[in-house]
Amino acid sequence: METLVMIVVMAAVGSLIGGVTNSLAIRMLFRPFQPAYIGNLRLPFTPGLIPKRRHEMAEQIGKMVVTHLLTPESLRQKLKKSDFHDSLQNWLAEEVSTFLHQSSTLRDIAEKTAGRKLHLEDKGRVYAKRSMDEWLEKNKNKPLQDVIPDAVTAKGDHLIPVFAARITAKGADYFRGDEGALQLERLLNKFLQGKGSMMNFLGSMFGSDRIVEKLQPEIVRFLEDDTSKKFVENMLQQEWTKWKQKPLSSIQSYIDTNTVSSELVSFLIRELPALEYLDRPLSEWAPSYKDVIAGRWLPAAVGRIQSFLIDRLPGLLERLNLDEVVTEQVNTFSVERLEEMVLSISRREFKMITYLGAVLGGIVGLFQGVIVVLFSIG
Template identity: 40%
Template sequence: MNVVVVVIMMVLVGALIGGVTNSLAIKMLFRPYRAYFIGKWRVPFTPGLIPKRRGELAEQLGKLVVNHLLTAEGLQKKLQDKLFLNEITEWVQREVTKLVSSEETLVNVLEKWFGITNGKEKARAGLERWLNKKLNVMVEEIRPLQLEEVVPKGVNEAVDKYIPQLTHLILEKVKNYFNSPEGIDQLANMVDRFLLAKGTFGNMITMFLGNERLVDKIQPEIIKMLNDEGTHQLIEDFLTKEWRKVKKLRVTDLEEYMDVNEVMSFLQEKIMDHVPFTKLDKPLKEWSLIIEQPLINEVVPLAVNKVGQAVSSELVTLLTKLKLEDVVREQVEQFSVSRLEDMVLSISRRELKLITYLGALLGGLIGLFQGIFIIFLS
């Protein structure tokens, strides 16, 4: 009977020693949180393993995250995944739909999201400054240029092609005028003034013609001259020659006849008049009807795809600049040891208890073998 009691006692002692030893070893991973000293002598095993090696742990966790978890290759693969892109696209489309269908005005959006107050006035003032700057730059650039370099090529070609038609139009207008009573009267007045200015010579011509008017003889000849192909060619050549001269003029030469800055101011004013600033005060849903479907169905998917490609191509650079390893290390170093302990225990509490029970079991088995060994020796 005494032998059985001894064996049982040895099993219990072995189990207690094994369980307590394992439990103490687990606790010594974290505790004590700080070092204890007796005089200048530091008590062994203080602080615990993790508090003592927290710096190394933080550094290794940083390397683990960068080298094995958040790798550029893994993130690139995720960004290029069609399912992920579809999910992001659908989310952005939903958010854009909510925005463009809302009662908020663009002014409110600018103020809420970007902190821009008086958005309407600032937008107008900013556009005016931008336009003024761009137009001034444009004026300085075109001043030394010839007119044919400033006017679009299509306009130059159109004017060249239009000159024959313009010649025909001018001749037709002149013929119609001289065939009209008003034109004949005007021509008669001109002839009378001409003869009157010639004095005696003019009176002689009048006496020679008798009751016939000189204008009745001149007017048909003028019409005949205007119908002549040579006249048409003469005027066409003249207009072509003059147009070529005009095209060779520099913008600076035109400033003698008009104020270029005044023209640019006029253009700026007209552009500003056609910019819908009044809609900035209206709800987004009222002025976004035209662009809503193209924006959601075309612009958003394209933008998501382009942003994904841009981020993917620059991911290595971005991760390098973010210095994730340092971020993780700094965050872990800022954790209190008690928080680290809670994090580890929250994940592995069950396993750590099993380790404690396993220690007790092994200790009990060792005590059992010791008891049996003692029995055989005795």
């Protein structure tokens, strides 16, 4: 009876020792969290293994994630799958639908994004004026023909013969009429008055009306002659050439950039229908574009996004430095959190290790008891 009790006791003690040592070994993975000291001497096995090697473990986890888990090739294969394309397109379609049906206006969204009140009209005027001032200052020494679009100068060259013909035609029509005759008579009287008594005598003798009657058809004939048209055309061409060679600064004083910019922005606001949507809720007009966006634009956009990510994935992952991100995040974890994470995953396995230690300790104790009994009998 005593022999059986001794064997049972030794098996129990062995089981207890095996279970306790395994449980202690598991706890020593994490605890103590901080090193313990006696004076200046640090006690061995403090802190626990994981707290002591946390930085090395964080680096290894980061390298493992980049080398074996989030590799460019594995992510490429994921991005190429049709279910990713469909899920991304469906998600974007839902987001677009939500966006288009909101009660906010485009102006509200822009102001919310910018974080301040936006005065778009005033900003447009300021931008237009600044751009014009910068352009005028930059090009002030250039000839007008260098800063005016070629289409404008070509149009001017084309219009000179038209203007010359119109000027002579209008002049001929004017002097052919009664008003032209009256104007000739006034000019003739004024001319004769300044030429002395002899000319006045001749004018009174022949009569200014008779002189005008003879002079009027000659002036009309002169204006209708092709030579006169060519003369006027040459004069206009000379003036147009001189004007094109003038520097931009010669007309800069006549350009009021404040007025021009204000009128330009007002014209755009008045004439462009799209600008009226700035202050209308999206829900009033945007849903009508839903089918076009979801059916035409989104598939093309998703395809481009997919191709962009696949082509530039290695460079993108390299710039993200995921290994450093993972290392930094693991290093920020408290040891208590690391212990909780590991135990939440492996608590059952750790318990089984403890029980296995107890079982193995019990078996060892049992064999020890049997051996002791056999030796005592011998």
